[in-house]
Amino acid sequence: MEHQDQKFIEFKNIVKRFDSFTALDHVSLTIPKGKFVTLLGPSGCGKTTLMRQLAGFAEPEEGDIYIKGKRVNGLPPYKRNTPLVFQEYALFPHMTVYENISYGLKLQKIPKSVIDSKVAEMLEMFNLLNLEKRFPKQLSGGQQQRVAFARALIMGQEILLLDEPLSNLDAKLRVEVRTELRMIQQKFNITTIYVTHDQDEALSMSDMIAVMRNGRIEQIGSPWEIYFRPANPFVANFVGVVNFLKAKALKQENGILAVDYCGKRIGLHSNLEATQGANVLLVIRPECMRIAGPEEDCNNEVFLEGTIENYSFLGRVIRYWIRVDEETLILDDSNPDLSGSRNGKVRLILDQKKIHVLDCEDATC
């Protein structure tokens, strides 16, 4: 059983074509039971298409899909029990809230009293009490969205598919619903696949993220791995603001890779096996650098010298654009001074442990 829980949902080499266009190109993904897995990627990369293969709205040209160890290719959608929350909600406009939520159970010929109590539970959980007689068009966007959640969740608490469910909400509500959603998911231990193009959503909610581009999965990993150890520049860029510095590899020793950047020797925590002189790319997040104080002694640190070109005050942080040699680096000062921004020549201290190195010799770089 242990084994099956690890492979609760499995995509194996899925290929999906629309005529000559390949929307999914050998996608493989394994989802353990009870995990919250996010498909993250730019619009049009195939996230919805992958989700639709799982729900059975379309069949892949190649590859297999397993749910709980059972191959489901060819199984019609109504036999898969994969409740899905649609991006545009797809509420039935001619049914009341009650009828919408209970529709799936009604199809299963469950006694009315059982349905009623389950609906009541959902109404309560999603804060929809007293709205059950309304029609969808009489609800606000947020309420419609909660009805869509309730309609899916009432189908059982094993699998839940969510296709950009928050994209039609305003920013503040989006953050609130995020937390609620994650709490419900953890409470019932629901295996969830969540589709989004918003990296904040992906990082804040997921146990595991699969970053997609052009119908392929670029990287699968925990939010930490995706953020700090991106597999390639695309992933690095997609999950947040990032600086790239071109450097040359010097030596790999016990998990420390020495690189040469503009004549400076920098030792980095990385297992990358790069031959001496190979091009590498340093991946540095804006918060992994800081500006040294004017009097600070930097001799024990790795530091670069630059000139502040511009800044933007964001409240929690000040974001600086700093010219270093040919490049402009972005640096977030998370502890802004009351006296305002810095300017002129500064020294940037790099946090060696958090700098990531990519091999630049292959084509992805």
Next chain:
Amino acid sequence: MNTGISIHESLKEIKRLKNEPLLLIVIVAIILFVCYFAVWPVIKVVTVPSLSDYGQLFTRSRWISALKNSLFMTLVSTISCTTIAFLFAYTIARVDVPCKRLFRFITLLPIVSPPFIVALSYILLFGIQGIITKGVFGLRVDIYGRFGLWIVQTVTFFPYAYSVIYGVINSISTNLEYAAYNVGASRWQVFRDVFFPLCRPGIAGGALIAAINVLTDFGNPMMIGGDLALLPTEAYMQISGWYDMKTAAVLATALLVPALGIFVINRFWVGQRSYVTVTGKEISLHPFELPKAVKWGLFSGCMAFSLFVLLVYGTLLYGAFTKTWGYDWSLTLDNMKYVFFKGEQILNSIKFAFLSSILAALLAMVLAYIVQKKQVGVNKFLDFIAILPGAIPGLFLGIGFVMAFNTKPVELTGTSAIMVLALLFWNIPTCYSASTAGLQQIGNSVEDAALNLGANSFRGFKDIILPLLKAPFLSGFVLSFLRSVTCLSVVIFIYSPHTIVGTVSIMGLVETGQWGSAAAFTVVLIAVAFGVLKVARYLLGKQGIKLEL
């Protein structure tokens, strides 16, 4: 798009149909059915006359003048229809004046009336026995001819232009006008530079709808045209007077060509130039208050026209209960008794209208569903055959049915079936656009959502799609019922003594000067039409759906 690729894709989609035999059978059946009953009659009419028969069109002076007169009447009546329609549409949509309900009612009345009713009433008012000409002033004037026809067609057909123009004006966000005020435009500049240009597609569309109706109008010229030679009436004379099918076919084809032209322009040129969908969902502000003089000027214009229309209908009602129009103005129920006596004809009207509309609405719904929701490779073609009958004048369709179905294998002359079939195809485009509009409101994923929750395809269609299609189905049905009950041009060629309908006998009564009975007949037909409209509105209203005409 690349034609090569799209043909290739279509072929692939057609091949895939092998997996859905039911759908394939339905599609083939529909195509055969529509081609046989809508395309074949057209081909028949167009191909029966020889080239030299067509040559007559340009050599016989009567046909030349018929052609000229038809085009001239179309031009002047279209201009007046569009002007009045714009006046009403602008006033109702944008000006804060009283009596808007009355104005709306006035734009609806002629649509639910038989097409010749205004002509009939006009005769009752201004004819030789007219209540105004003879009764009040003791005048003898000849009202038959161009001028009378122009007035009558304007009243009859402005509502068609109105509904298009109103739709467009209503969809223009007032925020756009405020944006222009905001950058310093005066009222007149806003009207000229922002509002009017945005209306233009609507005005063009409305004008074309009015034009096609005026051009193919048969009832009004028949009653009030007098000696004026027009294509539809001349075609009718050829058949009813001389049984000359060939010449009738020539004249009908001469009518089909401009009608098709207008139809194509409207659909493919004006249709593409609409700005309707440009503005977003923002809430519109109240329209800017007009200067008092302009406001009350618009109001008076609408009011004067409305009173005239009310006069027209009032006269008809009065005529229905008057002993002998022009001589004895005392009230009587004799005319109503006569209608009762001829009740079978009213029943025929209702029966044929009901059957043909139900069938048209069903067929159109299936067609619209396939075109909108299934990729079958021939979607464009299906769409085309569904709207095609809309380009065929009723009169042409009538002649076509006579010519196509008077011999074996399908001999239908004189049967009820031919009446139902002709009206059915005449109504398909009406129902098809209602169903299409309804289906476009249904998001694609709603059906998927039902499957996702465990409904199989059949259940999903039954629980989700069918209920959502109820409203467009009903509105298509009601519209075509109203059109059929009041239709004259299609049925005048194909009725038989058993299948005679109300509109046909009204025409006969008018020709023999039996005004009172004609008026009574008309009143009953309008009552039936309004009754059906009310019931349908009530039924739909209970489900919170507004029936749009």
